[in-house]
Amino acid sequence: MPIVSLSRLAELDANLWDALHGSEQPLLRHAFLGALEDSGSVGSGSGWRPAHRLWLDDHGRPLAALPAYLKQHSYGEYVFDHGWADACLRAGIAYYPKLLGAVPFSPVGGPRLLGDAQAAAQLLDELTGSLEQQGLSGLHINFTDPAADALLRGRDGWLERLGCQFHWRNPGYRDFQDFLDTLSSRKRKQIRKEREQVAGQGIDFAWRRGDELNEAEWDFVYQCYANTYRVRGQAPYLNRAFFSLLAERMPEALRLVLARQNGRAVAMAFSLVGGGSLYGRYWGCLAEFDRLHFETCFYQGMDYAIAHGLQRFDAGAQGEHKLIRGFEPVLTRSWHYLCHPGLRTAVADFLQQERAGVRDYAERARALLPYRQGAQ
Known part of the structure; x- marks a missing residue:
């Protein structure tokens, strides 16, 4: 055979x-x-x-x-x-x-x-x-x-x-404001307010490639990822070794955004990039911050896609809440x-x-x- x-x-x-x-x-x-x-x-x-x-x-x-x-x-x-x-x-x-x-x-x-x-x-x-x-x-x-x-x-x-999923398309926006200008006034104000609420908590963001994180930072990434399951009483699908192997074997395809408050990482979103698309995969935080999920998982990815000329952002399977942020069915x-x-x-x-x-x-x-x- x-x-x-x-x-x-x-x-x-x-x-x-x-x-x-x-x-x-x-x-x-x-x-x-x-x-x-x-x-x-x-x-x-x-x-x-x-x-x-x-x-x-x-x-x-x-x-x-x-x-x-x-x-x-x-x-x-x-x-x-x-x-x-x-x-x-x-x-x-x-x-x-x-x-x-x-x-x-x-x-x-x-x-x-x-x-x-x-x-x-x-x-x-x-x-x-x-x-x-x-x-x-x-x-x-x-x-x-x-x-x-x-x-x-x-x-x-x-x-x-x-x-049915929800994906965001980038037709060639110059910047995030260019995207906002395509929205209705009420939705535009809502997104601005959400981003301002995150910035008002003293949180900033840093993007890293897979080869730009050390093992201690990968420990943090895994801790955040696993916490999203543990707060729901579930075991995580992936183990810690998986992330180190990815960082070793395909670091050029990995993108991490770290949310930092006063210089200390408090949350992360893990994505992969390829073929003109950004694939948002895992997210996690170690404390509760107002609107941080939306900023880390959606707006940061949209900013990244615009800055790097990516045509599509697939931020994961779920979420009607993505609709009001411009993600299409x-x-x-x-x-x-x-x-x-x-x-x-x-x-x-x-x-x-x-x-x-x-x-x-x-x-x-x-x-x-x-x-x-x-x-x-």
Whole structure:
């Protein structure tokens, strides 16, 4: 069989993997995915067991790939299928393990079916044909790009699911004031007031690349990140070693903004940059400050994108509160192949209704954007 399953991405040369995805999306790089594995953030005991699939040519060279994981739960995916799993439990249908094509803990769109399109199609068909034989309930591919959508749409057995996120676009603003000038007067005043409230607490900001932080500063970054989970009574997905590995392997793609009060760091936001986009990923603070979250996670990133000519700022999965700050609704897609025919039929009916609801939600959200008519 031309399919090979990798239990560790380190089994494949980094250049071969990065050539397959052929994009500037930093979260798909061998360095990022490999750091998740080598740090132990995914792997044994995490419920995320690496099982990357490769389609090889006659000489053993990879033509296509799917970054994939065997899942024993549905946590950390940001495409929520817990209801499907609960229904299976009540019906006596095994829902786990399942195979997931995704970037762990990262609701960021990008290539998922990597390499040659024809080979990727063959890889898909071979995988779906062997799922039951492998004891898997299905294959799920989350946060796909248009190329994967085109390949999956209309393919036998595959079900499309829509989601909605909020992204900020930079059409070429000269500075933050140029952006503010596109907003209605009330929203413009609100954002100014929020920024003034943060500055009034004696807080300033410093941007750093990944190679500009020492280990003590990375300790602070991790402490902030982990605190966002612990205040909710949850364990963080990532461990401390992951951040050091990223700083070692891909420092040029890492961007940190540190919020400082009287010279002492009190909060941070961690982002990655690539392909004209800024990807806001993690945030945390060690004390409560009024409006600090909005400034650190949104306005600082918008300032950075403008200053560096980045066209898009993806600040994370959640948040209708992003709308009034100029982040526009964007539809996301995931695709699901379920082996059990009864489950597939029930989910297909559900998704048909959900898709209509998501589209309606996105349209209503767009009507709430703060831009003046004709300003964009």
